[in-house]
Amino acid sequence: MIRLNLTQRIWFSFISILLLVALLIGVIYPISLKGALTEETYRIIEQEQMRWANPQGEHVVPPQSELDFIERREAERSVFHFFLMNQLATIEGDPVPNEVLQEMGERAQEQMTRRGRYELTYNGATLFYVVYKVYTTSGEAYHVSYMWDTYRDQMVDRLWGRLSYIMLFAGLMSLVPAFWLKHYLRQPLTSLGNHFEQIAERNWKEPFYWNGDEDFEKLSNQFEKMRQNLIRYDSAQKTFMQHASHELKTPIMIVKSYAQSVKDGVTPKENMDETMDVIIEESNRMEKRVKDMLYYTKLDSLRETPMEVTEFPFGSIAYRVEQRFRVTREDVKIIVQGDQTVIRGDKEQMNVLLENLVENSLRYAIDKIVLRAEETEDQVLIHVSNNGENIPLDEVDHLFTPFRKGNKGQFGLGLAIVKSICELHHGYPVVTNEEDGVTFTIHLPKDQNFDVK
Numbered sequence: 001m002i003r004l005n006l007t008q009r010i011w012f013s014f015i016s017i018l019l020l021v022a023l024l025i026g027v028i029y030p031i032s033l034k035g036a037l038t039e040e041t042y043r044i045i046e047q048e049q050m051r052w053a054n055p056q057g058e059h060v061v062p063p064q065s066e067l068d069f070i071e072r073r074e075a076e077r078s079v080f081h082f083f084l085m086n087q088l089a090t091i092e093g094d095p096v097p098n099e100v101l102q103e104m105g106e107r108a109q110e111q112m113t114r115r116g117r118y119e120l121t122y123n124g125a126t127l128f129y130v131v132y133k134v135y136t137t138s139g140e141a142y143h144v145s146y147m148w149d150t151y152r153d154q155m156v157d158r159l160w161g162r163l164s165y166i167m168l169f170a171g172l173m174s175l176v177p178a179f180w181l182k183h184y185l186r187q188p189l190t191s192l193g194n195h196f197e198q199i200a201e202r203n204w205k206e207p208f209y210w211n212g213d214e215d216f217e218k219l220s221n222q223f224e225k226m227r228q229n230l231i232r233y234d235s236a237q238k239t240f241m242q243h244a245s246h247e248l249k250t251p252i253m254i255v256k257s258y259a260q261s262v263k264d265g266v267t268p269k270e271n272m273d274e275t276m277d278v279i280i281e282e283s284n285r286m287e288k289r290v291k292d293m294l295y296y297t298k299l300d301s302l303r304e305t306p307m308e309v310t311e312f313p314f315g316s317i318a319y320r321v322e323q324r325f326r327v328t329r330e331d332v333k334i335i336v337q338g339d340q341t342v343i344r345g346d347k348e349q350m351n352v353l354l355e356n357l358v359e360n361s362l363r364y365a366i367d368k369i370v371l372r373a374e375e376t377e378d379q380v381l382i383h384v385s386n387n388g389e390n391i392p393l394d395e396v397d398h399l400f401t402p403f404r405k406g407n408k409g410q411f412g413l414g415l416a417i418v419k420s421i422c423e424l425h426h427g428y429p430v431v432t433n434e435e436d437g438v439t440f441t442i443h444l445p446k447d448q449n450f451d452v453k
Contacts, residue, residue: 022167037152038128042117045130048079049145053132078151083134084108084142093144097122104129108142125149195223199230248289251282258282289413307346307424314373314382315339317351321358322371329362334369341373343380345425345444353421356414357384357440364388364438380444387437399431418442 082093084105091101100122107118108131119128129146198206207224258279262272315336322334343350354371361369365386372383391399400419415429418440422429427444 025163025167034152034156037155041128041147041149041152042130044151045079045128045145045147046115049081049130049132049143052079052081052145053143079145079147081143081145084144085136085138100127104131104144105142107131108133108144195227199227202234248286251286251289254282255279255286307349309345310347311342311344312347313339314341314343317343317347317354318371318373320351321354324355325358325362329365332362332365332367332369334358334371336371338373341375341380343373343382343444344446349421349424353418353442354382354384356418357442360414361386361388361438361440378446380446382442382444383439385434385437385439389437390433391431391438393433396431396433400429 080094082091082096084091084101096104100120103120104118107116111131111133113133115130115132117128117130119126121127126149127146128149129144132143132145134141134143195206207227258275262275318336318339322336325334358369358371361384365388368387370383370385372385374381374383400415419429422442422444425444427442430441430443432439432441
């Protein structure tokens, strides 16, 4: 397949349009023009026939203009007349060849109306004639008026020649808008292409705006939106790497120093078991951070793939979470309420969501955490409450931001993962300070467009 650039496409489009118009005119125009002039020829013949028969009759139409007067004069000179009388035995008027006379006579005798239009071909030319039936004392007679196709063909050739000049002039004049259109389209596209090259080189600092055309303004706005998203994504990626490095740096340093101390024969703790416990604890911390980072990045890819959506009771995930975290802090009691409430979504993701909320609550709870689910008219609500201290107001709006530092100096992705899972289920999280603690509420709409498996 031939590939054309923008300039070639513009020229190809203009040339195609011109050729199509020329083809249509070349085929349709002569046919329609010839038909119209044929009708005009018959009209002239009939008019001259009546004028010849009765020069002073009411049927004579006076010329309306100088051109009409000249055409009438030419037509009158080109129309010829004769009479067929006595059952075609005698002829009066202009002489006609026998074969022509015979055909005209046969048509005249077969004619049922008072006047009829006919044509015949003689010596490669077309002859138009009109037969008018006349009643005389000697019987029926036929007034035959005829005219050659010279007038019609001359008019067709003359008009077609003028039209050809007009089409040629129009084609040349169309080059002007073609050049203008090429310049008009290439200028913003070239500018846009330059900005795309800059973005390909990871240089997206320069904005792109285009004024003057609604479509190009829309395109420039879309480009600018893409540029802003790339800037945010780049900033988020750098922040992610910085926080990830920070999160892993401390436990790695601790593990390394303890391992080096053990190798050197110096035990940092009172005994070797305590030293190994610190190494294992920091290793578990690193593992948790790595798993969180992998899961958080995995959630972005899950937005493009369908989830395994099922309907399940809240208790099927709540009791599992309660059993898992029961031994984490034995002084905190985890209570499950509304365990029969049906939740519609990806069960594994909802389990991760609840685990992260409970893990976060365990960090602040005094002695109680309540997991509760309830159903409203159009939503399913999941509440996770703890009786710890309230969250500072300046931190509430940033709780679900990745790697946001909490009021106890904790960095993490737990609540950011909660928010991402909510969004995958078309819901949203809300945090509220209560009189006796803090409540996280997950809002899940019932009318989610999922296919239940």
